[in-house]
Amino acid sequence: MKVAVYRKEYFNAAHRLHNPEWDAAQNERVFGKCNNPNWHGHNYELVVRVVGEPDPATGYVYDLKLLSDLIKTKVLRRFDHKNLNLDVPEFAGLNPTAENIVRVIHDILRDAIDERFDLKITLYETERNFVEYPA
Amino acid sequence: MKVAVYRKEYFNAAHRLHNPEWDAAQNERVFGKCNNPNWHGHNYELVVRVVGEPDPATGYVYDLKLLSDLIKTKVLRRFDHKNLNLDVPEFAGLNPTAENIVRVIHDILRDAIDERFDLKITLYETERNFVEYPA
Amino acid sequence: MKVAVYRKEYFNAAHRLHNPEWDAAQNERVFGKCNNPNWHGHNYELVVRVVGEPDPATGYVYDLKLLSDLIKTKVLRRFDHKNLNLDVPEFAGLNPTAENIVRVIHDILRDAIDERFDLKITLYETERNFVEYPA
Amino acid sequence: MKVAVYRKEYFNAAHRLHNPEWDAAQNERVFGKCNNPNWHGHNYELVVRVVGEPDPATGYVYDLKLLSDLIKTKVLRRFDHKNLNLDVPEFAGLNPTAENIVRVIHDILRDAIDERFDLKITLYETERNFVEYPA
Amino acid sequence: MKVAVYRKEYFNAAHRLHNPEWDAAQNERVFGKCNNPNWHGHNYELVVRVVGEPDPATGYVYDLKLLSDLIKTKVLRRFDHKNLNLDVPEFAGLNPTAENIVRVIHDILRDAIDERFDLKITLYETERNFVEYPA
Amino acid sequence: MKVAVYRKEYFNAAHRLHNPEWDAAQNERVFGKCNNPNWHGHNYELVVRVVGEPDPATGYVYDLKLLSDLIKTKVLRRFDHKNLNLDVPEFAGLNPTAENIVRVIHDILRDAIDERFDLKITLYETERNFVEYPA
Numbered sequence: 001m002k003v004a005v006y007r008k009e010y011f012n013a014a015h016r017l018h019n020p021e022w023d024a025a026q027n028e029r030v031f032g033k034c035n036n037p038n039w040h041g042h043n044y045e046l047v048v049r050v051v052g053e054p055d056p057a058t059g060y061v062y063d064l065k066l067l068s069d070l071i072k073t074k075v076l077r078r079f080d081h082k083n084l085n086l087d088v089p090e091f092a093g094l095n096p097t098a099e100n101i102v103r104v105i106h107d108i109l110r111d112a113i114d115e116r117f118d119l120k121i122t123l124y125e126t127e128r129n130f131v132e133y134p135a
Numbered sequence: 136m137k138v139a140v141y142r143k144e145y146f147n148a149a150h151r152l153h154n155p156e157w158d159a160a161q162n163e164r165v166f167g168k169c170n171n172p173n174w175h176g177h178n179y180e181l182v183v184r185v186v187g188e189p190d191p192a193t194g195y196v197y198d199l200k201l202l203s204d205l206i207k208t209k210v211l212r213r214f215d216h217k218n219l220n221l222d223v224p225e226f227a228g229l230n231p232t233a234e235n236i237v238r239v240i241h242d243i244l245r246d247a248i249d250e251r252f253d254l255k256i257t258l259y260e261t262e263r264n265f266v267e268y269p270a
Numbered sequence: 271m272k273v274a275v276y277r278k279e280y281f282n283a284a285h286r287l288h289n290p291e292w293d294a295a296q297n298e299r300v301f302g303k304c305n306n307p308n309w310h311g312h313n314y315e316l317v318v319r320v321v322g323e324p325d326p327a328t329g330y331v332y333d334l335k336l337l338s339d340l341i342k343t344k345v346l347r348r349f350d351h352k353n354l355n356l357d358v359p360e361f362a363g364l365n366p367t368a369e370n371i372v373r374v375i376h377d378i379l380r381d382a383i384d385e386r387f388d389l390k391i392t393l394y395e396t397e398r399n400f401v402e403y404p405a
Numbered sequence: 406m407k408v409a410v411y412r413k414e415y416f417n418a419a420h421r422l423h424n425p426e427w428d429a430a431q432n433e434r435v436f437g438k439c440n441n442p443n444w445h446g447h448n449y450e451l452v453v454r455v456v457g458e459p460d461p462a463t464g465y466v467y468d469l470k471l472l473s474d475l476i477k478t479k480v481l482r483r484f485d486h487k488n489l490n491l492d493v494p495e496f497a498g499l500n501p502t503a504e505n506i507v508r509v510i511h512d513i514l515r516d517a518i519d520e521r522f523d524l525k526i527t528l529y530e531t532e533r534n535f536v537e538y539p540a
Numbered sequence: 541m542k543v544a545v546y547r548k549e550y551f552n553a554a555h556r557l558h559n560p561e562w563d564a565a566q567n568e569r570v571f572g573k574c575n576n577p578n579w580h581g582h583n584y585e586l587v588v589r590v591v592g593e594p595d596p597a598t599g600y601v602y603d604l605k606l607l608s609d610l611i612k613t614k615v616l617r618r619f620d621h622k623n624l625n626l627d628v629p630e631f632a633g634l635n636p637t638a639e640n641i642v643r644v645i646h647d648i649l650r651d652a653i654d655e656r657f658d659l660k661i662t663l664y665e666t667e668r669n670f671v672e673y674p675a
Numbered sequence: 676m677k678v679a680v681y682r683k684e685y686f687n688a689a690h691r692l693h694n695p696e697w698d699a700a701q702n703e704r705v706f707g708k709c710n711n712p713n714w715h716g717h718n719y720e721l722v723v724r725v726v727g728e729p730d731p732a733t734g735y736v737y738d739l740k741l742l743s744d745l746i747k748t749k750v751l752r753r754f755d756h757k758n759l760n761l762d763v764p765e766f767a768g769l770n771p772t773a774e775n776i777v778r779v780i781h782d783i784l785r786d787a788i789d790e791r792f793d794l795k796i797t798l799y800e801t802e803r804n805f806v807e808y809p810a
Contacts, residue, residue: 001238003266004268004270005233005266006264007264008262014715014758019327032335038689038758038761039714040689040755040756040758041687041689049267054234057156058154058232059152059230059231059232059234060234061266063165065167081708083713083715086713087711094329099324099331100324103271126685128278128338131276132319133273133274134273136404137404138369138372138401138403139403140368140399141399141402142399147666149579149580149581149623150581171623171627173623173626175552175581176552176555176580177582177583178666178667189367189370192291193289194287194364194367196369198300217580218576221578253405261583280531282446284443284445284488285446306486306488306492308487308488309444310418311419312417350445352443352445357441406643407675408639408642408643408672408674410638426732435733463637464636464639464640465639466639469669499734502733503680523675533684536679536680536736537679538679539676539678540677540726540793543774543807544807546805594772594775597696599770599775600772600774601774605707
């Protein structure tokens with residue numbers, strides 16, 4: 001009788017979409033204004049979903065205060081008010097599209113949350129563009 | 136060719152998280168400010184998801200006006216502007232965490248909706264903390 | 271390692287719920303004020319979910335700018351600021367309930383998006399009434 | 406020591422923007438797709454602001470339950486699930502732009518609310534287009 | 541050339557509307573389900589508006605981090621996860637309607653913010669019921 | 676009998692808060708993580724309010740399609756997916772705080788909108804931090 005619990009957090013970051021193996025024209029054609037070499041940025045909304053059995057003693061699947069603290073320690077401290085390309089080592093060789101950001105965040109939290117819990121991440125880059133992993 | 140239909144409703148309630156088998160220090164340590172003996176409260180948002188085949192004569196899976204009426208009669212009349220711990224018998228011996236509230240609401244509505252429909256409930260305790268059952 | 275990507279779009283339309291095989295009393299009884307012969311309308315919110323593998327060269331599952339253009343060309347151009355019953359041929363003999371609208375939109379986009387991508391559509395008729403297909 | 410109290414309500418309606426003194430080309434040029442002769446529609450959000458002194462016996466400026474009932478009786482019953490041009494007499498000779506709708510609603514409620522209260526109406530036609538009267 | 545800056549914060553609290561000079565029947569008639577003797581509760585949203593001249597050295601009217609800290613120290617620490625009637629001395633003899641809560645919060649912050657700044661508070665009790673002071 | 680009309684638009688930009696006359700320690704102390712030399716970014720929401728008399732022929736104060744086009748041409752084309760400090764000349768010597776951004780946008784639009792209309796701008800840097808000019 002599993003229940004899913006969700007915690008929403010926020011971070012604000014700069015990034016640039018770019019493939020270093022392509023020339024400027026191809027980067028411009030594919031990534032458009034997201035390829036601006038001077039960067040642009042977003043208010044990212046992050047929703048973390050953890051699934052498991054509620055603990056009979058607490059009624060909690062996963063204490064959302066602890067989940068919030070975990071997200072802050074593992075993700076926000078490293079992503080918030082940062083340049084994703086320059087300040088976050090995972091994107092040194094990885095294009096920080098929403099798809100890649102959500103996978104990086106998933107993998108960070110997957111390592112920090114016990115295996116008995118299922119985990120899914122949703123990341124809003126804007127109100128109209130968002131991604132989910134695993135699908 | 137099944138379609139999911141959703142109805143969102145609201146209720147405002149007081150509650151307290153507490154395990155009567157623990158002493159005050161342990162309750163404080165686990166539940167923090169949610170353990171305030173004088174209660175606190177929330178605007179709960181409730182999303183009910185019903186899945187089935189649309190009726191060819193109406194184009195409806197489940198008339199959302201009837202679903203809204205059902206939620207009002209079975210849930211809101213008993214939960215809205217109430218103290219969940221004191222006024223709702225299901226929580227007499229059950230800690231009213233979001234996880235337990237969503238399961239209680241699910242079971243109430245499951246009894247009232249024909250078995251041929253799948254049912255899932257999402258409950259927002261705050262904009263940032265929410266739960267879903269079954270996961 | 272599939273990722274889901276989502277794009278939200280909007281359209282504003284008039285419609286009427288009506289079954290021509292029923293008399294006025296039965297239409298009134300089933301559809302209530304939605305049966306108004308002079309029409310009423312909604313701001314529809316449309317969320318399109320596409321699931322696939324990110325392309326290693328771009329980091330995109332499906333370029334959301336292209337997905338937005340596709341939705342505009344195939345759906346919004348035909349539905350926005352229209353009377354669904356009168357202006358959209360798919361509803362000539364099909365009651366434009368949210369359930370039927372979401373299936374029509376799904377089928378239009380399914381034909382336009384490569385089979386290797388999974389597709390799901392969510393349609394909000396109001397903030398409190400919405401549908402999803404396939405469920 | 407005046408306080409403003411606000412109540413938000415919703416209605417769904419069809420309309421068409423049209424000036425009968427103009428030919429079709431000019432109507433098309435000015436009103437674009439809003440001139441569709443088959444109508445289109447919106448989910449209107451209505452925010453009613455009433456300003457006055459709180460009553461010391463109740464702590465209320467204006468009981469928001471009574472304000473909600475008043476809006477339902479005077480406005481929603483006449484506007485919700487209607488065609489504004491055809492079903493609401495005030496728009497028989499008045500183009501139902503958001504600006505004109507908000508003034509009509511203001512005048513209806515102004516007659517029903519005691520003069521000692523100030524009144525202001527905000528009307529959202531979409532999330533991105535809205536109006537306020539008096540300014 | 542004054543600019544207004546706004547900070548939004550949240551608190552969750554229980555309360556009861558009640559006039560001790562009235563009998564139960566009159567309290568029930570006026571306050572309805574808000575008079576529940578076992579309390580109910582809300583997620584309150586608080587928006588604080590400060591108006592002044594931007595400081596040329598910083599470009600800030602009032603550092604929103606400092607404003608957030610001030611609201612937390614002066615208001616949230618005393619109101620969040622509390623019973624307004626029982627835990628907050630200002631409501632010992634004052635009915636905690638939204639109108640009275642917003643005036644109490646205003647007066648607390650007015651004492652803590654330099655006079656050269658104008659101050660206005662908006663308090664959302666629900667998404668549909670909210671108040672503003674001074675009007 | 677003036678009416679206010681509002682149009683909401685969006686842009687995504689990178690920026691850095693910094694006073695070049697201060698040393699690194701003072702910049703860090705005042706601007707904290709907003710001083711990151713590698714930039715960070717936001718999804719800015721921009722609400723433009725224009726007040727005037729509705730034109731009797733159209734029922735419009737200011738055609739919101741034209742207002743949207745004006746905002747796109749004069750503001751979004753220059754601010755969206757840009758680095759405000761590096762790409763927008765107005766911030767070459769002006770710290771891009773929300774207060775300064777809203778004044779720059781106001782002055783750009785004030786030059787482009789006839790004097791008979793009043794103008795006010797609201798700018799959301801995040802959902803919780805926003806500014807308005809003139810106040």
